[in-house]
Structures are given as structure tokens and as C-alpha cells.
Amino acid sequence: MIGRTAVIADLHLGLExxxxxxxxxxxxxxxxxxxxxxxxxxRIVIAGDLKHEFxxxxxxxxxxxxxxxxFLLREGLDVVIVRxxxxxxxxxxxxxxxxxxxxxxxIEGWTIVHGHKNCECNKRIVMGHxxxxxxxxxxxxYSFHCFLRVKGEIFVLPAFSPLVSGSDVTSCRFIxxxxxxxxxxxxxxxxxxxxxxxxxxxxxxxxxxxxxx
Numbered sequence: 001m002i003g004r005t006a007v008i009a010d011l012h013l014g015l016e017x018x019x020x021x022x023x024x025x026x027x028x029x030x031x032x033x034x035x036x037x038x039x040x041x042x043r044i045v046i047a048g049d050l051k052h053e054f055x056x057x058x059x060x061x062x063x064x065x066x067x068x069x070x071f072l073l074r075e076g077l078d079v080v081i082v083r084x085x086x087x088x089x090x091x092x093x094x095x096x097x098x099x100x101x102x103x104x105x106x107i108e109g110w111t112i113v114h115g116h117k118n119c120e121c122n123k124r125i126v127m128g129h130x131x132x133x134x135x136x137x138x139x140x141x142y143s144f145h146c147f148l149r150v151k152g153e154i155f156v157l158p159a160f161s162p163l164v165s166g167s168d169v170t171s172c173r174f175i176x177x178x179x180x181x182x183x184x185x186x187x188x189x190x191x192x193x194x195x196x197x198x199x200x201x202x203x204x205x206x207x208x209x210x211x212x213x
Contacts, residue, residue: 002108002126006037009047009114009128010159012086013068014061018052019163027064029162031071038075045105047128047157048084048114057089065093073097080105084114084129115156115176122178123153129176131159133166134191134205143168144191146199150179151186158192172202 001007016024034044050068051061072079081087081094083101091101104119105112111121115129136142145158145166156179159166167175172184184203191197199205 001041002110004040004042005045005107006041006043007045007047007112007126007157008034008160009157010049010084010131010161010164011046011068012049012052012159012161012164013064014058015052015161015163017058017060024060024064026161026163027067030068030160033160034068034072035075038077041077043078043080044072045080045082045107045112047082047112047126048116049086049128050081050084051090051093052086054086054088057092062093065090066096069094069097069099080112082112082114085116113178115178118177123151125154125178126157127154127176127178128157128159130156130169130174130179131164131166132156132169132189133158134170134189134199135166135168144193146192147190147196149188149190150182154178169202170206172206 011030013026051065053061079099081099081101082105083103110124110126112126113119115127119125132146132148134144134146143165147158148156184206185201187202189199189202189205191199
């Protein structure tokens with residue numbers, strides 16, 4: 001959170017339509033978690049990939065995005081939407097609520113972007129796009145969504161979607177151009193389970209995991 005503003009990213013609403021699920025599970029989970037935040041914030045910024053399908057607006061996307069926006073506005077929250085690489089055609093939905101889509105949003109000295117494009121600023125950035133997670137293999141595979149703190153001044157958010165398992169960051173390879181020159185010892189990892197747990201730097205984790213293997 002930045003003051004009274006919550007920032008979330010990568011909801012990928014409508015994903016069920018794409019992967020052939022007959023039952024929608026994301027929207028209820030998303031609304032439940034946002035409701036837990038709503039008493040503590042005045043504004044919510046969605047940092048990209050509110051919807052999932054690239055090429056068109058699918059039925060679940062229309063319905064779930066509208067349901068989310070109705071809920072947020074009914075709660076009296078200011079809603080800011082930042083464009084992600086999956087958000088083609090999203091404008092057709094959000095315009096019905098009088099909302100626009102921004103390429104970036106600045107608040108209290110921070111710049112919020114999705115992360116699929118470079119940013120003219122190189123510090124005090126909040127972004128998504130990476131879907132960061134940690135996958136540990138010890139008698140099975142354990143996966144944890146995580147936040148990343150890069151060089152102390154770039155924060156990478158986990159996917160808010162309950163269906164997006166995440167990309168294992170222990171490889172220290174990133175898809176965002178913003179993180180193209182980052183080294184493992186510059187990335188701190190905070191795993192999200194029932195609470196947020198500091199796990200050290202990516203270099204620390206890679207060293208530990210190599211011993212387990």
C-alpha cells in the first residue's frame with residue numbers, strides 16, 4: 001500500500017473462458033480479498049492485466065470486469081486502471097463506468113506501471129507482469145507467490161489471480177525490460193502464505209536450493 005492506496009496486479013479475469021473451465025472461481029476470490037482491504041483504503045490501482053484474453057473481450061471478461069468495477073465503485077473507492085499487455089479491448093468495458101486506462105500512474109513519488117514496457121524512471125516503481133513465485137522441490141513441489149524488492153526501489157507484485165501459479169524467480173531471469181539488468185543479489189524475496197515472510201536475496205535462495213538438491 002502507498003498511504004491509503006492499494007495496488008494490485010495481474011487479476012486475469014476471464015481466464016476460465018480461455019482454459020475451458022465451466023465454473024468461474026476467480027471473481028468471488030478476488031472480491032473477497034478486496035473486501036478485506038476496502039476499509040483500509042480510499043483508492044485501488046490495478047497495475048495491469050485486469051483481463052486475460054489478448055484478441056477480444058470474452059463473455060466471462062465482460063461479466064467479471066463489470067462485476068468487479070461495480071463492487072469497487074459501490075464501496076466508494078477511487079479506481080485507477082493501468083494498462084497491461086493483456087488489456088487489449090478493455091477500454092470498451094471500463095468506458096461504461098466513466099473510467100479511462102493509463103499507461104502509468106504516479107502517486108506520492110511512486111510510478112505504477114504494468115512492467116511489459118520500459119519506464120523512463122528507474123527507481124520508485126511498483127509493477128506487476130512477472131507473476132513472481134518461489135518453487136521449492138523437497139519431497140514434492142511447494143509454490144509460494146512472492147513480492148520482490150529490487151535494488152531497494154522497485155517493487156514487483158505477485159499475481160492477484162488465484163489461478164495463475166506464478167513464474168519461478170529462482171532462475172533470476174525476468175521478462176520485463178525494467179528488470180533486464182538486475183542481478184540476483186539485488187533482488188529481495190518476500191513469500192506470501194498466511195503471512196509475509198522475508199526469504200533473503202535471490203542469490204541466498206539459489207545457494208540454499210543448490211544445497212538441497
